[in-house]
Amino acid sequence: MTRVDWTGGMRFVGQGTSGHEVAMDAAAPLGADTAARPVETLLCALGGCTGMDVVSILRKMKAEPKALRVEIDDERATEYPKVIEKLRLVYVVTGNVSEEELKKAIELSLAKYCPIANTLAGVAKITYEARVDAA
Secondary structure (H helix, E strand, C coil), X not given: CCEEEEEECCEEEEECCCCCEEEECCCCCCXXXXXXXXXXXXXXXXXXXXXXXXXXXXXXXXXXXXXXXEEEEEEECCCCCCCEEEEEEEEEEEECCXXXXXXXXXXXXXXXXXXXXXXXXCCCEEEEEEEXXXX
C-alpha cells in the first residue's frame, strides 16, 4: 500500500511499500515550495521506471552504459484538469552502446516492461529520441 499524508500548508509526504518517503509541495503562494510538485514526481517516476528497464536490457545485451539520462518534456491540456497529452522522452547514453541497441531497449521498455509508461500511454502520446554520446 502507498500512503500519502498531509503535513501542513500544501506539503504532503508519500510512502510506498519500500518505506522511502516522497515529499511534495505546491509553489508559492499556495505552498512553501519545499519539494517537487506531484506532476514532477510522476514524470520522475516515469524516467526512473523506463531508465531502469533500459539499463537492465542493455546489460543483458552485454552493452554496459557508463551513464544514462532521460529528459522528459510534457505538453498538457490548457483546460482543467490539464491532463498530460504528449510526452517526449530523450534518452542520452554514454558508453559502449550502439544506437540500435539503445533503441531496442527503449522500445522494449515503453511497449512491454515499464508499467508507468504503459499506463500513461493510455491517455498521452509518447514519443522518444535516442542519443549515444561519445564517452
